[in-house]
Amino acid sequence: MSRAALLLCQVLVAVVVLALWQVFTTVPLFGRILLPPFFFSNPIDVFSQIINWFASGVIWKHLAITLWESILAFVIGSALGILVGFWFARQPRVAAVFDPYVKMTNALPRVVLAPIFALWFGLGIWSKVALGVTLVFFIVFFNVYQGVKEVSTTVLDNGRMLGMSERQLMRHVYWPSALSWMFSSLHTSVGFAVVGAVVGEYLGAAAGLGYLIQQAEGVFDVAGVFAGMFVLSAFVILIDMAVTVVERRLLVWRPAAAREA
C-alpha cells in the first residue's frame, strides 16, 4: 500500500467511527436512540468542548502542569534507576540482599500508593511526581542493571587489554551499554511518567489533565470526559514522537533491527 493510500484508509477509519458515533447518539434508529447521549455524548459536543478549552486558553495551564509533572517524574525516576541499577550490578552481594524487596515493591500496583503520597506530599505536583517516579524507577533500574550485566565479555576484555582502568571501563563500556538498554525502553518509561502524573491528578489534585477529566466526570459532563481523553491522547502521541526523535539520535550505533525491537 502506498503512503497516500494508507493515510486515506487511516483517515477513513476515523471518519466512519465519528460518523457512526454521531448517528447513533443523535438520530433515532428503529424508533429509539441506540447510544443514550447522556452516557456517550456526541462528537460535535466533544470537539466544541476541546475548541472551547483551547480558545479560552484554560487548557494550557493543565497541559503545562501535567507535562512538568511527567518531566520531573521521568528525570528523577531515571536518575535513581541508573544509580541503583549500576550499584546493584557492580555489587552482586547488595543486589542479592535487596532482591526480594525489589521484587515485592515492583509487584505492588502503584495506584495504591497514590493516597499515601497525597498524605505525604500534599495535593500539589509532588505527590504526582512521586507516583510517576515509582513507575519510571523500576523500568530504568531493571534495564540499567541488565545493561551493565550483559556487556559482552570479549568487549570488556578488549577494554582491559587496551589498558582501561576500572573508571575508564565504567565510562567507555558499562555506561554506554547501560544507557543503550535504558534508551531502548525510553517509550515505556516516558509513557509511565505520564501515567503516573495523570493517575495522580485523577485521584486528587487542583490542576492537570487528570484533574480536568475527573472534574468533568464529577458533574456527569461526558463530553468533557471524552474531550479530556482526546487531548490526553494527542499529548501522549506528541511526547512519544519527541522520544522517537531523541532515540534516533542516541542509538545511531545500533543496527536498525535491534532498534525496532
Place this chain on the structure above:
Amino acid sequence: MNQAMDKAKPTAVALEDATVAFRLADARVYTAVERARLAVAHGEFVAIVGPTGCGKSTLLNVAAGLLKPAAGAVTIFDQPLAGLNRDAGYLFQADALFPWKTAIDNVAIGLEIKGTPRQKALEQAQAWLTSVGLGAFANRYPHMLSGGQRKRVGLAQVLIRDPKILLMDEPFGPLDAQTRQVMGNLLLELWTADRKAVLFVTHDLEEAIALADRVVIMSAGPSSRIIGDWRVELPRPRDIFEVRLDKQFHELHREIWGVLKEEVMKGYAQSTQAGGTN
C-alpha cells in the same frame, strides 16, 4: 624442531608447561591444554596452527593474562606474569570493537585512555585506518562494517598503542583469499618496521608458513599439546604471493601437513563423537 632462542635478547613470551583446565557446569574438569611449552623471542613471529577446538585461543588468553593456567608458569620479558599482560596488544577472535563507537573512535580510544589529547589521537587513528585500507570508513559504526572490515579496525585499534607483543587470533579469518594476502603483506611490512614479538593463530597452514619465523602445531583436544615446532627459513623480506611458489615452501608445507592432517582428522572424529553421545 628447534627452540630458537637468541640469548642476547630477552624472551618476549614464555609458557613453561602451562596447563589450562576449565570447570564444566556438571563439576567435571576439562583439560584444554596440557603442559604447553612455548617461547617467543623478542622480534620473533610465531604462528600457531591446530584443529578447531584444540586450545589456540586458550593459549593466547593465557599469554594475555586473561586466563590463569592451572599449572605451569608464564613469563613476559623474563618476568613472571601477574594479572594482565600490559605489554601485549590482543586482537580477539570474536567481535571486540565497542559497538557504540565509530571506527575512528574505536581506534583512537587506545591513545585517549593513555591521556593523548583527543585531536591528536583522532589524527593518528585516521592514519591507521588509512593504512588498513579503511580511511573512508572512519565514521561508520561497527554494525555498518563487514566482518573483515571490523577485523581491520580491530587491527588498527591494537597497533595504534604500539604494543611490544602482538597476540592475534585468526585476524584474517573472515577475509577473502585476496584480501588476506594483501593484509598479510601489510602485517609483514608493519612488523618489519619495528619487529614486535608476534603470536599469530590461524587455521591456514599456508598463511602460517608464509608469515612466520616458526610454525607451532597443536594436537587435537582434550589435553592438547604442542606436537611440532618448525623453523621457517624462507628469506625476508617476503612477499606472500611469491613465497608460495618457492620450492622450500612446498617441502615444508608437505612435512607439516603430514602431521597436522592426522590431528585434524582426530579432532573432527572426537568432536562428532562428543556431539553424538550428548
